[in-house]
Amino acid sequence: MRFYLLVFALVTLQSVFGQVQDSTQTVKVFIDCPGCDKNYFRSNLPYATLVRDRYVADCHIQFFSQRTGSGGSKYEFHFIGLNKYSSIVDTIHFSVPNNTTAHELREKQLHYLKIGLVSFWIKNNTTDHIAVLLQNSPVKEEKPKDKWKNWVFSINTSIYTDGQASYTNFSNNNSISAERVREQDRIDVGGWYNYQRKKYILNDPDTIVYNIQKSNAVDLTYTRALGKKLSAGAFTNAGSSIYNNYDFYGTLKGALEYNIYDYAESNNKQIRLGYKLGPRFNDYIDTTVHNQIEELLWQQTLSTDMKFKKPWGNISYSVSWNNYMNDIQLNSLNNWVSLNIRVFKGLSWRMSGSFRIIKDQVNLERGEASYEEVLLQQTQLATAYNYWLSTGLSFTFGSIYNDVVNPRFGY
Known part of the structure; x- marks a missing residue:
């Protein structure tokens, strides 16, 4: 009979209600996950000390996530050993459905964090405090029939x-979308309608100025x-925009x-080179x-x-022509960049920006814009x-071992 290791790694404390952990047996862990509930992990990860800098950590855990075809998320945890644990490198995968609550997600994340840390606890001679649960391999169930066809x-x-x-x-914003994601292809269909009205009452109570903007679009994408x-793909979209002078475009x-x-x-890494080509019809x-009041143009895009x-x-860096x-x-030439770099212990640098050179504004209205149109956009x-x-720069220093959670007054 086959067995598999759940390794819930229930780090069983040897005394009732748990004694203070021996600091020589704890693993210093740096969790690289900006949106995670680290206070929850800090309170529920025994024999692990969460530190705020990878340069003082024994284990660096990177969190990755991607959206699944059903609207849920697929997670990938990379466990990178440092210092005396440098021989340990591991990866764990798991998925959650789109209706997972925040509490259910952090419970799931904690579960797999414990599994991934088992190798570190073993190397740190903490094996006396680990309980391993072996279960019979579940019977392989027949995949249920999907009436929605993905x-x-x-x-x-x-x-x-x-x-x-x-x-x-x-303002009122509305959208509808449908997608089917499979290993070899995907289809994305979407539409949206946005309405915004701003009303200004000037010093003269009889003077009222309105700024009303409407825009809508539908999109269809197929990639293979x-x-x-x-990969190859086909892209089509159509819509209208008062601000951009489009009565219709496709x-x-x-x-x-x-x-x-x-x-x-x-x-972990991507360098994608892309090319798009096709016609565009504008009715202004x-x-x-x-x-021009209407025209048919051919447009091409090169991107990296x-x-x-x-x-x-x-x-992350993106450039397109x-x-x-x-x-x-x-x-037009579009550039976008985002950096988040750990320079050295305690110091990190973040930068993001965009710069666009524009020579293709074929949709601009003839004539000069009024002061009202300029000021009210x-x-x-x-x-x-x-x-x-x-x-911006961020420099943090001081104690790396304070593992206390104190939520009083919302902190």
Whole structure:
């Protein structure tokens, strides 16, 4: 009879209600998971001390997650041994459904954290405190018939409002989506409608200014695996936007993408090279700067997307070049970057930003925008570029061993 190791690693304390743990037997653990409930782990991981810097840790645990086709999440925990534990490197996978509560998720995460730490506890001579539970291998169940055929649907709607005596704001956002995700292909269908109305009452009580924006779109995407590193896709979308001067627009593009690394390694590293090509039809609300009220254009896009997640930090970079093929001068270059680097013990640097060179605003209205349109951002304006940048440093020092949880007054 086959057995498998659940290794819930119920680190059984040898005295009733648990005595103070011997600090020589604890493993210093750095959990690399910004959104996790670390206080819960700190309170429920015996013989492990959570530290705030990987440079003083014995074990660095990286959390990765990806969305599954059913709307749930697939997690991957990387256990990286440091110092005397450097020979230990392990990976654990598990999945949770989309209706998992926050408490259920942290319980599941804690369970697999304990399993992954068993190797460290063994090397640290903590075996007297570990209880191993062996269970019979479960009978292989027949996969249930899926009446939805892998399709997942989602409908969302939201309303937001705020205001004061001289100003009110109301917005309504709605979306619907359907997707089917399989190993070799995926289909994504979606649509959305957004409405926003801002009302301004000026000093003269008889003067009221409104800013009303409406936009909507529908999208359909099909992607197909052509191997471990190559994919093909078809993309189509249509919609309208008052702000962007589109009474209607529609696109249809074919695409190829090559990933230098195997797609199976996408949690850790990606370098994806992409190309899209296809027609775009624009029907404008007002005549454009190019004296067009409607036109058919051919558009192409070259792109490179890179993502790396390493023990020393994360790097993401994306660059794309777009061009209307009827005129090579109608193009744009988009750059986006995000960094989060652990420089040395206690010091980390984060930076994110975007810079875009713009020469393809074919949709701009002819004529000058009024002061009202500019100040209230009622219409898109001509520009040669746009950008944003955020950066900061964080330096933490002091005790690395304080494992106490004290939630009083909300701390």
